Amino acid sequence: xxxxxxxxxxxxxxxxxxxxxxxxxxxxxxxxxxxxxxxxxxxxxxxxxxxxxxxxxxxxxxxxxxxxxxxxxxxxxxxxxxxxxxxxxxxxxxxxxxxxxxxxxxxxxxxxxxxxxxxxxxxxxxxxxxxxxxxxxxxxxxxxxxxxxxxxxxxxxxxxxxxxxxxxxxxxxxxxxxxxxxxxxxxxxxxxxxxxxxxxxxxxxxxxxxxxxxxxxxxxxxxxxxxxxxxxxxxxxxxxx
Numbered sequence: 001x002x003x004x005x006x007x008x009x010x011x012x013x014x015x016x017x018x019x020x021x022x023x024x025x026x027x028x029x030x031x032x033x034x035x036x037x038x039x040x041x042x043x044x045x046x047x048x049x050x051x052x053x054x055x056x057x058x059x060x061x062x063x064x065x066x067x068x069x070x071x072x073x074x075x076x077x078x079x080x081x082x083x084x085x086x087x088x089x090x091x092x093x094x095x096x097x098x099x100x101x102x103x104x105x106x107x108x109x110x111x112x113x114x115x116x117x118x119x120x121x122x123x124x125x126x127x128x129x130x131x132x133x134x135x136x137x138x139x140x141x142x143x144x145x146x147x148x149x150x151x152x153x154x155x156x157x158x159x160x161x162x163x164x165x166x167x168x169x170x171x172x173x174x175x176x177x178x179x180x181x182x183x184x185x186x187x188x189x190x191x192x193x194x195x196x197x198x199x200x201x202x203x204x205x206x207x208x209x210x211x212x213x214x215x216x217x218x219x220x221x222x223x224x225x226x227x228x229x230x231x232x233x234x235x236x237x238x239x240x241x
Contacts, residue, residue, distance in 0.1 A: 063173040066218040068180045073222035098130040163225040179208045
């Protein structure tokens with residue numbers, strides 16, 4: 001029986017179902033946690049948030065921005081992240097119920113070698129049905145959040161670049177390069193981060209290996225973006241699907 005063959009890998013099926021939902025949640029709460037917002041006035045930098053102009057220097061001045069830091073400190077992005085978490089609260093709870101049931105059925109089959117064929121078949125059917133429900137839930141999450149998250153990310157990307165441009169012009173930088181490093185300093189020299197950077201360089205990308213604080217505009221950009229926002233709580237402006 002085909003479904004019996006699937007049950008031989010019951011734990012794998014359970015893990016795949018769980019990972020499927022977790023992966024989707026990570027996708028829509030990763031960069032997609034970043035929100036849309038109102039457009040700013042032309043005289044953006046006049047509203048504050050920038051440092052004093054630097055003395056004019058000859059040659060091209062190059063700076064860098066840790067995009068991850070900006071995204072994690074921009075209040076509009078944080079507000080949208082909270083909105084996404086609220087939207088995903090019910091699907092995550094439903095998914096947990098399904099996965100707990102699957103784990104229970106797999107455990108019962110494993111720990112009951114003398115279980116009757118009828119009882120085993122019933123549990124296999126329930127595992128299979130729950131797996132299909134998880135797949136349907138995955139598709140529904142994509143439908144609800146996919147397009148909205150894409151649109152919000154593009155708009156937020158534009159806002160962040162407006163902040164980078166304003167800070168760079170004010171401080172006299174002609175070129176600004178973006179990079180991404182973990183917020184937790186303890187993770188910088190661990191294998192996943194080192195391997196990520198090595199792979200980027202192997203693919204032909206440029207990775208900052210040393211950045212002097214005087215040319216890292218990350219915090220200045222985040223502070224400037226937040227200074228443009230109203231003092232009250234910020235809520236995303238994207239409409240609900």
